[in-house]
Amino acid sequence: xxxxxxxxxxxxxxxxxxxxxxxxxxxxxxxxxxxxxxxxxxxxxxxxxxxxxxxxxxxxxxxxxxxxxxxxxxxxxxxxxxxxxxxxxxxxxxxxxxxxxxxxxxxxxxxxxxxxxxxxxxxxxxxxxxxxxxxxxxxxxxxxxxxxxxxxxxxxxxxxxxxxxxxxxxxxxxxxxxxxxxxxxxxxxxxxxxxxxxxxxxxxxxxxxxxxxxxxxxxxxxxxxxxxxxxxxxxxxxxxxxxxxxxxxxxxxxxxxxxxxxxxxxxxxx
Amino acid sequence: xxxxxxxxxxxxxxxxxxxxxxxxxxxxxxxxxxxxxxxxxxxxxxxxxxxxxxxxxxxxxxxxxxxxxxxxxxxxxxxxxxxxxxxxxxxxxxxxxxxxxxxxxxxxxxxxxxxxxxxxxxxxxxxxxxxxxxxxxxxxxxxxxxxxxxxxxxxxxxxxxxxxxxxxxxxxxxxxxxxxxxxxxxxxxxxxxxxxxxxxxxxxxxxxxxxxxxxxxxxxxxxxxxxxxxxxxxxxxxxxxxxxxxxxxxxxxxxxxxxxxxxxxxxxxxxxxxxxxxxxxxxxxxxxxxxxxxxxxxxxxxxx
Numbered sequence: 001x002x003x004x005x006x007x008x009x010x011x012x013x014x015x016x017x018x019x020x021x022x023x024x025x026x027x028x029x030x031x032x033x034x035x036x037x038x039x040x041x042x043x044x045x046x047x048x049x050x051x052x053x054x055x056x057x058x059x060x061x062x063x064x065x066x067x068x069x070x071x072x073x074x075x076x077x078x079x080x081x082x083x084x085x086x087x088x089x090x091x092x093x094x095x096x097x098x099x100x101x102x103x104x105x106x107x108x109x110x111x112x113x114x115x116x117x118x119x120x121x122x123x124x125x126x127x128x129x130x131x132x133x134x135x136x137x138x139x140x141x142x143x144x145x146x147x148x149x150x151x152x153x154x155x156x157x158x159x160x161x162x163x164x165x166x167x168x169x170x171x172x173x174x175x176x177x178x179x180x181x182x183x184x185x186x187x188x189x190x191x192x193x194x195x196x197x198x199x200x201x202x203x204x205x206x207x208x209x210x211x212x213x214x215x216x217x218x219x220x221x222x223x224x225x226x227x228x229x230x231x232x233x234x235x236x237x238x239x240x241x242x243x244x245x246x247x248x249x250x251x252x253x254x255x256x257x258x259x260x261x262x263x264x265x266x267x268x269x270x
Numbered sequence: 271x272x273x274x275x276x277x278x279x280x281x282x283x284x285x286x287x288x289x290x291x292x293x294x295x296x297x298x299x300x301x302x303x304x305x306x307x308x309x310x311x312x313x314x315x316x317x318x319x320x321x322x323x324x325x326x327x328x329x330x331x332x333x334x335x336x337x338x339x340x341x342x343x344x345x346x347x348x349x350x351x352x353x354x355x356x357x358x359x360x361x362x363x364x365x366x367x368x369x370x371x372x373x374x375x376x377x378x379x380x381x382x383x384x385x386x387x388x389x390x391x392x393x394x395x396x397x398x399x400x401x402x403x404x405x406x407x408x409x410x411x412x413x414x415x416x417x418x419x420x421x422x423x424x425x426x427x428x429x430x431x432x433x434x435x436x437x438x439x440x441x442x443x444x445x446x447x448x449x450x451x452x453x454x455x456x457x458x459x460x461x462x463x464x465x466x467x468x469x470x471x472x473x474x475x476x477x478x479x480x481x482x483x484x485x486x487x488x489x490x491x492x493x494x495x496x497x498x499x500x501x502x503x504x505x506x507x508x509x510x511x512x513x514x515x516x517x518x519x520x521x522x523x524x525x526x527x528x529x530x531x532x533x534x535x536x537x538x539x540x541x542x543x544x545x546x547x548x549x550x551x552x553x554x555x556x557x558x559x560x561x562x563x564x565x566x567x568x569x570x571x572x573x574x
Contacts, residue, residue: 070377102442103399107340110392114384118430122380129373150523151440159441160388160434167433170421175372175476178558206445239536242523250525254448 006084008032008077010066010094010124013040015193016143017093019223026051030058032080038063060084066094067120074127087128089139089230092121097199099154099207109157117161122168129176138181139230142169146189153253154207184230188222189214206256210249276354278302278347280336280364280394283310285463286413287363289493296321300328302350308333330354336364337390344397351401359409359500360398362391367469369424369477379427387431392438399446408451411500412439416459416513419520423557424477443505443525452503457517458492459484459509479556483549484512503527515542
């Protein structure tokens with residue numbers, strides 16, 4: 001891990017971010033946790049420090065909103081570099097999710113999700129890239145989602161933000177490859193985190209039913225794979241399988257619509 | 271065209287949007303042009319009216335910024351419906367582009383592009399969807415880009431916005447399919463428009479060299495294909511043979527509109543993936559070559 005400097009993890013105070021930080025810490029790294037809430041940061045820091053493997057390890061906490069005020073984000077990340085040394089790995093876990101039918105979602109959902117999930121990954125990445133390019137080494141991880149690989153019912157505000165991260169990663173990778181900087185895009189499935197619990201509160205029925213085709217993952221497992229991937233023909237057949245899945249999702253949606261309309265007309269006749 | 275009501279075209283005063291409006295108008299439709307600049311709108315209206323096919327046709331102009339103030343956007347689109355009747359087709363062409371190396375781009379580029387290209391398509395779509403769902407019919411077109419199918423050097427602020435449109439389209443299509451509303455995502459290549467000329471001003475060398483692997487299209491041709499695919503309700507709209515390959519290669523979990531489309535994807539994906547990897551390899555060498563040349567010339571400057 002020390003080959004890859006001091007990882008900075010945004011959204012590091014909970015969920016996948018916290019588990020990524022723990023995973024890196026277990027491997028001897030000096031962590032920088034970045035999140036908004038100072039109390040949660042300090043609590044998480046205590047939790048992480050139990051996993052230390054040597055006396056020198058440090059967990060630095062930085063309280064900042066990575067989606068607002070680029071100048072501020074840039075400053076705090078530079079200060080972290082002055083304390084712990086140059087960043088060679090940035091893991092962008094800061095993100096949240098809102099589900100609901102397109103016409104039921106408020107416009108600020110679209111705006112806020114894009115700000116947190118997309119700009120909140122752009123700002124820290126933009127702050128660390130110049131140093132990484134100078135040092136000719138680096139890793140940047142973007143945490144997308146399976147909903148960033150296919151659009152699903154109920155995710156019209158969320159999927160675009162996760163698709164956007166992939167577009168950013170592909171374009172950025174092409175720019176930084178000659179500098180030995182590697183971009184990783186993670187596509188976790190539904191993962192057991194506070195964010196997921198929050199998302200589930202307003203989830204439409206169709207979305208719940210469709211989500212049941214895959215199971216909820218543990219955050220620790222997701223984090224382990226993300227860290228591993230950051231550090232090292234079948235298509236045609238999968239397309240057929242994919243099309244069958246799409247077909248089944250479409251029937252779920254149609255069935256729910258028909259049922260809803262039946263119950264609405266029954267209500268009217270009563 | 272009258273089967274599909276009165277098309278509303280955002281970004282309708284220039285570029286692809288204008289050509290889409292003309293294409294619909296030639297088929298007898300009553301057009302609503304939506305853009306910011308009133309003068310450009312009126313000029314474009316005069317240009318479009320030359321193509322009228324009957325006496326009743328109307329071109330309605332609405333001046334609004336579709337990426338700011340949803341309430342306002344919702345109101346003006348409702349007023350348009352009151353004048354011309356319900357909208358059955360919305361074509362989201364409003365969009366712009368900025369290129370440059372990631373570390374050279376200002377943050378407001380990322381913010382503004384996402385606002386115009388993404389929110390500027392979300393707002394009008396959100397305004398028209400309820401009516402379309404009530405009437406159980408509709409077409410919504412999102413104009414993405416080939417840069418929305420693959421990320422390219424210089425497009426770190428632009429590609430995400432166009433990828434986002436695809437995510438929106440896929441999720442939305444799944445929601446509205448039982449209501450007979452069809453979403454189309456168009457993936458034009460570099461197209462000869464004022465927007466493209468603007469983008470070219472600050473284009474890095476690597477981006478220019480990479481773009482030379484495909485040619486610049488005419489906006490009229492792009493518009494013709496978009497309108498055809500929208501009317502047919504095709505989810506994927508591509509232009510040219512490069513477009514065909516990219517569309518199959520990146521079809522991922524997108525819906526298909528016909529069995530033939532699905533079969534072509536199944537059969538060709540693997541081969542196109544190999545071709546695609548060769549392209550990626552060549553783009554990577556272009557980037558590496560440019561970097562090496564730049565560093566050579568920098569060290570030559572220093573020794574002088």
